[in-house]
Amino acid sequence: MTKTIIKFEHVAKKYGKNEIISDLNFEINQGEFVTVLGSSGSGKTTTLKMINGLEKPTKGKITINGNDLNDTNLVDLRRHIGYVVQSIGLFPHMTIAQNIAVTPNLLNWDKEKINKTVDDMLNQVGLDPKEYSGRYPAQLSGGQQQRVGVARALSTNPPIMLFDEPFSALDAIIRQDLQQEVKELHQNLSDKTFFFVTHDINEALFLGDRVMIMNKGKIEQFDTSEKIVSQPATDYVAQLLGTVRQNRALWEQFK
Numbered sequence: 074m075t076k077t078i079i080k081f082e083h084v085a086k087k088y089g090k091n092e093i094i095s096d097l098n099f100e101i102n103q104g105e106f107v108t109v110l111g112s113s114g115s116g117k118t119t120t121l122k123m124i125n126g127l128e129k130p131t132k133g134k135i136t137i138n139g140n141d142l143n144d145t146n147l148v149d150l151r152r153h154i155g156y157v158v159q160s161i162g163l164f165p166h167m168t169i170a171q172n173i174a175v176t177p178n179l180l181n182w183d184k185e186k187i188n189k190t191v192d193d194m195l196n197q198v199g200l201d202p203k204e205y206s207g208r209y210p211a212q213l214s215g216g217q218q219q220r221v222g223v224a225r226a227l228s229t230n231p232p233i234m235l236f237d238e239p240f241s242a243l244d245a246i247i248r249q250d251l252q253q254e255v256k257e258l259h260q261n262l263s264d265k266t267f268f269f270v271t272h273d274i275n276e277a278l279f280l281g282d283r284v285m286i287m288n289k290g291k292i293e294q295f296d297t298s299e300k301i302v303s304q305p306a307t308d309y310v311a312q313l314l315g316t317v318r319q320n321r322a323l324w325e326q327f328k
């Protein structure tokens with residue numbers, strides 16, 4: 074049976090007098106991989122931050138796992154929502170193991186459980202614990218640091234994972250590897266809900282069970298990649314898809 078895990082009802086958000094989002098409505102099911110695509114400034118990050126309470130809506134209701142965010146302790150909430158950002162945010166003076174153990178330590182887990190979790194999480198993201206646990210972030214490549222960021226976000230086994238353009242600073246090949254791995258990770262953790270913001274249309278279409286396309290604070294279309302490509306709902310979506318076709322035409326010229 075499908076269960077709604079994230080629900081936005083008539084959500085509005087203003088920064089000062091500037092209304093970024095006027096009436097946002099959507100539902101996400103437990104276990105879905107949702108990607109969010111849209112132009113710069115369309116409100117993707119703001120939407121993501123309203124899920125973990127880093128931003129508060131000006132109006133409307135957000136329900137996470139059946140709980141109204143207004144009645145939820147935000148510190149508790151964030152412990153149940155993993156968060157991976159582009160800038161990674163690893164603590165430079167802590168080892169990789171210590172970085173992954175930050176939240177488990179805050180939760181006073183015993184040492185043995187923490188050590189096992191660190192090893193498990195590193196294995197999950199394809200880094201050998203023997204080799205990487207004792208290193209510092211500066212001793213890792215950008216792609217490896219981003220894997221550690223994912224491992225850290227997974228450490229408390231949160232039901233929801235938020236990703237805010239996690240791979241956009243990485244080169245194309247590493248990025249493709251990580252896309253594949255994150256897709257497999259989601260498949261292996263089948264009950265976890267992923268909400269993944271990206272600028273990259275190919276990334277969005279490849280990863281998402283459903284893709285949310287935003288423009289100027291509104292959802293233009295929220296559907297499977299197949300439906301979006303075959304039946305773009307608005308001119309904006311058609312225009313976005315047009316950019317991919319243009320790229321394809323460019324490639325053809327060089328053949």
Ligand SMILES: Nc1ncnc2c1ncn2[C@@H]1O[C@H](COP(=O)(O)OP(=O)(O)OP(=O)(O)O)[C@@H](O)[C@H]1O
Nearest residue numbers: 088089093111112113114115116117118119120272
């Ligand atoms: N803390 C803030 N204070 C004031 N305005 C903000 C704040 N955060 C975001 N904004 C504005 O809100 C709008 C939406 O920003 P948001 O970061 O949600 O968009 P986005 O779709 O994620 O953009 P990008 O793809 O460029 O990251 C932008 O016009 C931005 O300037």
